[in-house]
Amino acid sequence: MKSQKIMSSEKQQKEKARLHPRNKNRERYDLSALTTSIPELKSYIRPNKFGGESIDFSKPHAVKLLNKALLNYYYGIKYWEFPDKNLCPPIPGRADYIHYIADLLGENNSGTIPVGDKITCLDVGIGASCIYPIIGVTEYGWRFIGSDIDPKSIASAQNIVNSNSSIKGKIECRLQKNPKNVFHGIINNEDKIELTICNPPFHSSIEDAQKVTRRKIKNLSGKKVKTPEVHLAGISNELICDGGEYKFIQNMIRESKKFSKNCYWFTSLVSKQSNLKGIYKLLEKIEAKQIKTIPMGTGNKSSRIVAWTFLSVKEQKEWIETRWKTLSSGHS
Ligand SMILES: C[S@@+](CC[C@H](N)C(=O)[O-])C[C@H]1O[C@@H](n2cnc3c(N)ncnc32)[C@H](O)[C@@H]1O
Numbered sequence: 001m002k003s004q005k006i007m008s009s010e011k012q013q014k015e016k017a018r019l020h021p022r023n024k025n026r027e028r029y030d031l032s033a034l035t036t037s038i039p040e041l042k043s044y045i046r047p048n049k050f051g052g053e054s055i056d057f058s059k060p061h062a063v064k065l066l067n068k069a070l071l072n073y074y075y076g077i078k079y080w081e082f083p084d085k086n087l088c089p090p091i092p093g094r095a096d097y098i099h100y101i102a103d104l105l106g107e108n109n110s111g112t113i114p115v116g117d118k119i120t121c122l123d124v125g126i127g128a129s130c131i132y133p134i135i136g137v138t139e140y141g142w143r144f145i146g147s148d149i150d151p152k153s154i155a156s157a158q159n160i161v162n163s164n165s166s167i168k169g170k171i172e173c174r175l176q177k178n179p180k181n182v183f184h185g186i187i188n189n190e191d192k193i194e195l196t197i198c199n200p201p202f203h204s205s206i207e208d209a210q211k212v213t214r215r216k217i218k219n220l221s222g223k224k225v226k227t228p229e230v231h232l233a234g235i236s237n238e239l240i241c242d243g244g245e246y247k248f249i250q251n252m253i254r255e256s257k258k259f260s261k262n263c264y265w266f267t268s269l270v271s272k273q274s275n276l277k278g279i280y281k282l283l284e285k286i287e288a289k290q291i292k293t294i295p296m297g298t299g300n301k302s303s304r305i306v307a308w309t310f311l312s313v314k315e316q317k318e319w320i321e322t323r324w325k326t327l328s329s330g331h332s
Pocket residue numbers: 087088089094124125126127128129131132147148149150153176178179180181182199200201202237238239241
């Protein structure tokens with residue numbers, strides 16, 4: 001029993017060690033502090049087979065409560081409510097994306113990460129949970145625009161923003177009226193945006209989504225599940241789009257060219273490694289000036305961010321001179 005216990009915590013630490021060095025979720029979870037933040041979480045804590053305690057992750061509600069507690073404890077978010085049928089994002093991986101793109105801006109700024117509301121970030125597909133803007137505002141003080149094709153998600157994200165004084169007024173939610181568009185209808189001519197980020201819908205069909213969900217639940221609970229506990233019908237727009245992740249990113253890349261002078265860096269998560277080849281090919285074809293791939297790993301899952309810009313080195317320098325030079329710097 002003793003060696004199992006050691007193995008278990010070693011495994012957990014190994015997984016957490018893959019997170020970005022500034023990710024607050026690298027620490028071992030302090031269940032007592034988290035249950036003080038959100039007492040309801042207590043009813044989902046079970047003794048584990050290694051003699052310790054852990055959260056029953058096979059229950060979607062437990063995952064949501066843990067996330068609520070993490071946002072409360074680490075990020076000072078007091079109100080984080082959205083319908084249960086919406087995607088409930090794991091916080092550590094979402095935080096990693098924000099920290100890695102902060103590093104990307106830092107590289108352009110002689111190693112100092114620009115902080116404060118002169119930095120604008122557009123989150124394509126903000127979702128009902130508003131997760132990326134919450135982390136970006138609380139960690140770096142950036143300003144956010146969040147888009148989504150689902151009016152209910154836009155309303156939910158805006159409600160979260162308005163209900164937390166720490167992020168109120170710093171995140172603007174814009175409805176994308178045409179689901180075929182990514183930037184059109186969202187970025188205005190006069191907008192200047194340092195970063196666009198996106199966690200694209202990655203499944204191409206309901207069947208594909210169900211297969212993956214079943215596998216995930218089986219891995220967590222050790223049981224075979226015929227019908228996933230998550231209500232897939234209600235979340236089809238969030239996780240599914242025609243052509244899946246690849247087509248979504250392709251559209252995004254094509255459209256990005258038209259906004260090449262409005263944005264410094266365009267970025268997207270790419271969860272399937274096999275999609276990279278086609279993505280690079282398209283980026284070269286449309287003459288992106290710089291392309292970067294940033295590896296990320298959370299838990300036992302590897303992912304990556306692909307970033308591209310159409311600004312020449314000279315244009316990048318001018319952008320920084322005119323927009324960032326008066327910024328305060330809090331991180332380096
Ligand atoms: C995988 S979810 C990500 C949600 C949230 N950002 C997160 O990481 O948890 C993808 C989101 O993209 C939205 N979406 C789909 N097509 C879109 C489009 N053309 N423009 C903006 N958002 C879109 C979906 O409604 C959904 O909220």
